[in-house]
Amino acid sequence: MTKQDLSSRSVTIRAENLSKIYGDFAALHSVSFSVRQGTVAAFLGPNGAGKSTTMKILTGYLAATSGRAEVLGLDPGDPEQRIALARRLGYLPENGPLYADMTPRETLEFVAQIRGLGSSTPAAIRRVTEQCAIGEVMSKPVAKLSKGYRQRVGMAQALLHDPEVLIFDEPTSGLDPLQIREVRQLIRELGRSKTILLSTHILQEVEAVASEVIVVGEGRLAFAGTIDELRANSTVEQRFYELMDKKKKEAA
Amino acid sequence: MSASAVISALFRKELRSFLGNPTGYVFLTLFIVASAAAAFLTDSFFSRNLADLATLNRWMPAILMFFVPAITMGLWADERSTGTDELLLTLPVRDGEVVLGKFLGALGVYTVGLLFSLVNVVVLAYLGDPDAGLMFATYLGYWLMGALFVAVGMVGSMFTANTTVAFILGALGCASLVFAGTAPWASAIVGVVLLGALGALKWAVYFGRAASIGALLSAAIGLLLWLGGARLGLGTWFSDFFGSVGAPSHFASFGDGVLRLGDIAFFVGGTAVALYLCTILISRRHW
Numbered sequence: 001m002t003k004q005d006l007s008s009r010s011v012t013i014r015a016e017n018l019s020k021i022y023g024d025f026a027a028l029h030s031v032s033f034s035v036r037q038g039t040v041a042a043f044l045g046p047n048g049a050g051k052s053t054t055m056k057i058l059t060g061y062l063a064a065t066s067g068r069a070e071v072l073g074l075d076p077g078d079p080e081q082r083i084a085l086a087r088r089l090g091y092l093p094e095n096g097p098l099y100a101d102m103t104p105r106e107t108l109e110f111v112a113q114i115r116g117l118g119s120s121t122p123a124a125i126r127r128v129t130e131q132c133a134i135g136e137v138m139s140k141p142v143a144k145l146s147k148g149y150r151q152r153v154g155m156a157q158a159l160l161h162d163p164e165v166l167i168f169d170e171p172t173s174g175l176d177p178l179q180i181r182e183v184r185q186l187i188r189e190l191g192r193s194k195t196i197l198l199s200t201h202i203l204q205e206v207e208a209v210a211s212e213v214i215v216v217g218e219g220r221l222a223f224a225g226t227i228d229e230l231r232a233n234s235t236v237e238q239r240f241y242e243l244m245d246k247k248k249k250e251a252a
Numbered sequence: 253m254s255a256s257a258v259i260s261a262l263f264r265k266e267l268r269s270f271l272g273n274p275t276g277y278v279f280l281t282l283f284i285v286a287s288a289a290a291a292f293l294t295d296s297f298f299s300r301n302l303a304d305l306a307t308l309n310r311w312m313p314a315i316l317m318f319f320v321p322a323i324t325m326g327l328w329a330d331e332r333s334t335g336t337d338e339l340l341l342t343l344p345v346r347d348g349e350v351v352l353g354k355f356l357g358a359l360g361v362y363t364v365g366l367l368f369s370l371v372n373v374v375v376l377a378y379l380g381d382p383d384a385g386l387m388f389a390t391y392l393g394y395w396l397m398g399a400l401f402v403a404v405g406m407v408g409s410m411f412t413a414n415t416t417v418a419f420i421l422g423a424l425g426c427a428s429l430v431f432a433g434t435a436p437w438a439s440a441i442v443g444v445v446l447l448g449a450l451g452a453l454k455w456a457v458y459f460g461r462a463a464s465i466g467a468l469l470s471a472a473i474g475l476l477l478w479l480g481g482a483r484l485g486l487g488t489w490f491s492d493f494f495g496s497v498g499a500p501s502h503f504a505s506f507g508d509g510v511l512r513l514g515d516i517a518f519f520v521g522g523t524a525v526a527l528y529l530c531t532i533l534i535s536r537r538h539w
Contacts, residue, residue, distance in 0.1 A: 004377075056338070059342045061537060062340050062537055079346070079347075082346075083343075083344045083346065086342060086343055087344045089342075091342045093338040094335070094341070095335060097334055097335035097338060098339070099265070099269070099334075099336055100334065101269055101273065110261055111343065113257055113260070114343050114345060115343065115344060116254065154339075166371075167357060189472055
């Protein structure tokens, strides 16, 4: 996707000078970026860079200390707008938390009931079961599932209401190479019709699925642009390390 | 999507979670055995020669002090320890709906326990001729007192991701309601603790941190009001005031077969206040 293609699209996710401060520690420091409609954007950074904090703010789980977040034109920090946003947003939190005593079917039925899917629930469950390939474990308690299956059940609940925007926090974390390939394939397919923001600290993942990249380090924005712009006559890996070194010096 | 769908989904989830777990049945069995023992395995039941539950009424607050926190300890602590709170609170749900759904689920579990304990009434009917109105009032009192304890136990579960700590906090909260009013010093201590807890909450809401400073300041004010008030000749108003939050004294009328509006309002109002506190505590993720 060229930069010209991207700039013609409207902005779906926008962060303006987002900061999150815990006591004396700044988890996020004035981070700004935007993700355009129908693109897959990778949120890249080492552990503790502020990726999950940003995603928690964008989904309305946490409030920013300062700055403004906007998803689909809605403010996740506003209680009423957060509800409207949650109806159009699918979110996979970090480590794919699920209720251990429920089966994947019960989990999806629970989420469907909360989302008010009503009579469309069986069809929605069939769709995500196929999309995420969890058919063979639907009746096993989540506690007995492998990390890979749990992650896929987490993705299934995020896709259940066929949302316009997906936010995945490290969707391939803990998966084996074959599962990683399947999940990346799924993200590419979903990216044809949806806006996706996914966080990762795996450099190859960025090139495999994303068209836009946002790099953060030490809670600060290091880069926001297309993959080609990130490479800039170098490799993604080389540029990533350069950016991280620069941010470490700035933070120090 | 309606509020009732969210509340109903959470109610069913909590009920299934507790009753689908062997530990849940252990707690229910212990509750039924403890209530039957308190009702009948005392000398006074047979020496009084009356077909009522007066002996159980004396013990019920203490039994609930341990049984109810066992139901509520995992309500929030488990969500926080497994991270499912993030999943739940990013669904299209309002904080109040989540609190109400979970409360009703836990209250449902308590109600199941209470229904099983109706075996006490069956035994009474076998031994004598219990008054139906008295039994109804007594069990309504148990249910309302249990509802208040469930709400207080939920508040305890909000403060930690550890279920054991949540149980202890819930039991301490319920113990405050059980012991307030039993003696002036006990009421005063409950008052100091309650003021400390309110101070911690207020401080955390306004300043977002260092709740312990608010707790210490408020508790110190409570101590001054208690000890200073008595020395300045202001009487025992502090201990009298907090003595009025004692659950046993408000339950007594139910045990006598009387439905007093003030006592019903105490339990319903106390439950509403505790649930409101839970809603504030859920929203602390935004502080």
